[in-house]
Amino acid sequence: MQDSPNETPRPDTPQQSTPQPEIPRYETPRQAAPRLDRQQRPLGVTILSILIGLQGLGEILIGILAVGALMAIGHAFRGHGHTNVATALDILGWILGILPLVVGAITLIIAIGLFLLKRWAYWTTVVVSIIFLIRQVYELIQPRETYTLVIIGTIIPVVILLYLLLDQNVRRAFRLGGRSNVERLAET
Numbered sequence: 296m297q298d299s300p301n302e303t304p305r306p307d308t309p310q311q312s313t314p315q316p317e318i319p320r321y322e323t324p325r326q327a328a329p330r331l332d333r334q335q336r337p338l339g340v341t342i343l344s345i346l347i348g349l350q351g352l353g354e355i356l357i358g359i360l361a362v363g364a365l366m367a368i369g370h371a372f373r374g375h376g377h378t379n380v381a382t383a384l385d386i387l388g389w390i391l392g393i394l395p396l397v398v399g400a401i402t403l404i405i406a407i408g409l410f411l412l413k414r415w416a417y418w419t420t421v422v423v424s425i426i427f428l429i430r431q432v433y434e435l436i437q438p439r440e441t442y443t444l445v446i447i448g449t450i451i452p453v454v455i456l457l458y459l460l461l462d463q464n465v466r467r468a469f470r471l472g473g474r475s476n477v478e479r480l481a482e483t
Contacts, residue, residue, distance in 0.1 A: 340409060358394070
């Protein structure tokens, strides 16, 4: 039995289907694999950046307190008719307060740079530690009754410098190539 062209196809007879265009399949986006060259921040650098950040916040607090305290004292003098003294205290408050505010802001910037593993923050920390070390050595040669705080103040920059300059993980994290001259000297 032949099917006529006007007949509707019966469900029990197999039909020849026309090829359908293929529907594109969309895959769900996958998270990119972590890059292998991304450096992890060493724990010591994290601790160092947090401590330096706290030091910066302390400097800013000291600056705010210096400005506020001396301006309050100046206001008290102004209330008693001593305008020249009050003006001098206001000016002194701003001068003494601006320096810790600026140092605190710079210190916070360095701490953030260390936390983000910026090379400029690494070298700035090395230079500042060397300056602190020179200052502490100068304090050591000055006569005084007790040297406890001076010795502690000398040990801290030495430890920071040794850690930053000798630890391979730190050097790798800050993308500093090769071995340092200090490491080469330590091997001999």
